[in-house]
Amino acid sequence: MGEQKRIGILTSGGDCAGLNAVIRAVVCRAVGTYDWKVLGIRQATQGLMSDPPQFIPLDLDKVDNLLTAGGTVLGTTNKGDPFAFPMSDGTVRDRSEDIIAGYHQLGLDAIIGIGGDGSLAILRKLAQQGNLNLVAIPKTIDNDLGSTEHSIGFDTAVNIATEALDRLHFTAASHSRVMILEVMGRDAGHIAISAGIAGGADVILIPEIPYQIANVCQKIYDRQSQGKNYSLIVVSEAVRTEEGEPVMSTNRLGQCRLGGIGQYLSDKICACSNAETRVTVLGHIQRGGTPSPLDRLTASAFGVAAVDLIAEGKYDRMVSWQNRQVVDVPIAEAIAQYRAVDLNGTLVKTARGLGICLGD
Known part of the structure; x- marks a missing residue:
């Protein structure tokens, strides 16, 4: 021994x-x-x-x-x-x-x-x-x-975000609304794009891909013209404004946190379309359970x-x-390689192939 x-x-x-x-x-x-x-x-x-x-x-x-x-x-x-x-x-x-x-x-x-x-x-x-x-x-x-x-922790967070989209789908259809789901993602859009594809989102916005509100509104118009009076949007909390500014909230202790991009998008979409919107912020629900x-x-x-x-x-x-197995790598190598969503990778190609709007 x-x-x-x-x-x-x-x-x-x-x-x-x-x-x-x-x-x-x-x-x-x-x-x-x-x-x-x-x-x-x-x-x-x-x-x-x-x-x-x-x-x-x-x-x-x-x-x-x-x-x-x-x-x-x-x-x-x-x-x-x-x-x-x-x-x-x-x-x-x-x-x-x-x-x-x-x-x-x-x-x-x-x-x-x-x-x-x-x-x-x-x-x-x-x-x-x-x-x-x-x-x-x-x-x-x-x-x-x-x-x-x-x-x-990633897979569980995706499961929770996907379940939220599944639930929002029915209430969006019932009320002919645009439902915006804001998910976690400090710098990367992995949760948003994975859950968005799995949950049937119509629009997925991630920090790796700059977007225009006009493109999002056009997607909503296109669906309305097809007789689909509701849409699902999933957005990573790290997505910035159209001008590239981070959306932050400040608590009573003066601490700044990412959050609020969902409401920002809601206001912008309301201004450029006749769509009624509702925002759901999942927050720490994605970490628990x-x-x-x-x-x-x-x-x-x-x-x-x-x-x-x-x-x-x-x-x-x-x-x-x-490659479907556990290996070991130098810690220095792992922390040196930040892994954003690959813009030429399978998930982005899949989203585009399904007709999902990525905002660009």
């Missing part, structure tokens, strides 16, 4: 469906196969930053019911860069050495980090600085991480593969789904 290792696991960045399935797979493989100890780090790197470090000992009993659970039992955060961490007095401080000290204080032989490009970049920088043994697992509902065809079967499968395969990389002593690697 070899030396009994102590490995840590943490979830970082925004939550999504499938994180708990990864945690379950890691524990099943590490404990069940290798008889290792697994420590679940609380609240991402903030758990290692604490003194003493905050963690949960994980065994087979504790992960028994995690396969279908949404969110993450470990907690997560997408705030507070550890290299410039905001302190209570308003200053910022480099807390990276505190995190490295927490890793050693727990006696870890390796750590598995589950995150997107931003989280993995920070984790890799910490690992390089502190000589930590890191293995990464990709998760992002945006599916914009390089070197992998699937990231944890039970993971889809594909996300559970991917999460399970990634978790097992990550533990096996540690067993082989292969670090600074990210597990990846390529």
Whole structure:
């Protein structure tokens, strides 16, 4: 069996469906196969930053019911860069050495980090600085991480957005309305174009393709002339105005967030057509709930593969789904390759072939 290792696991960045399935797979493989100890780090790197470090000992009993659970039992955060961490007095401080000290204080032989490009970049920088043994697992509902065809959470988000379009279809037809569905997608339009095709949208707007309102209105007119007095529009939250300005909302704390492009489009469409519009913003509904079967499968395969990389002593690697199997790639390579929607790819060609308006 070899030396009994102590490995840590943490979830970082925004939550999504499938994180708990990864945690379950890691524990099943590490404990069940290798008889290792697994420590679940609380609240991402903030758990290692604490003194003493905050963690949960994980065994087979504790992960028994995690396969279908949404969110993450470990907690997560997408705030507070550890290299410039905001302190209570308003200053910022480099807390990276505190995190490295927490890793050693727990006696870890390796750590598995589950995150997107931003989280993995920070984790890799910490690992390089502190000589930590890191293995990464990709998760992002945006599916914009390089070197992998699937990231944890994406498929579930697409399923939820598709179901929303399915439901909006009937109420749009009943009231002869234009229904606009605003979906997540920080920089990329993967959710919008996938759900739009699967959900039968008439118009799909993604940040990768500049659009004109006139083209959207023409699509609505064309459908009306065919006796179809309703239309479905799906738009990624990262789509900008016609002039190229981002659409943001500011909360009471002064924090700016993407959001509002759906209402912007509604106002513009009302101004250039006689169509009655309604806007639905899915928001965090896309992150929550039970993971889809594909996300559970991917999460399970990634978790097992990550533990096996540690067993082989292969670090600074990210597990990846390529050509119907799990492989591993350098973390640096994965986070360097941002994956936007391919304008010459299958999905864009399919949308155009179906007569879906992409706004251009």
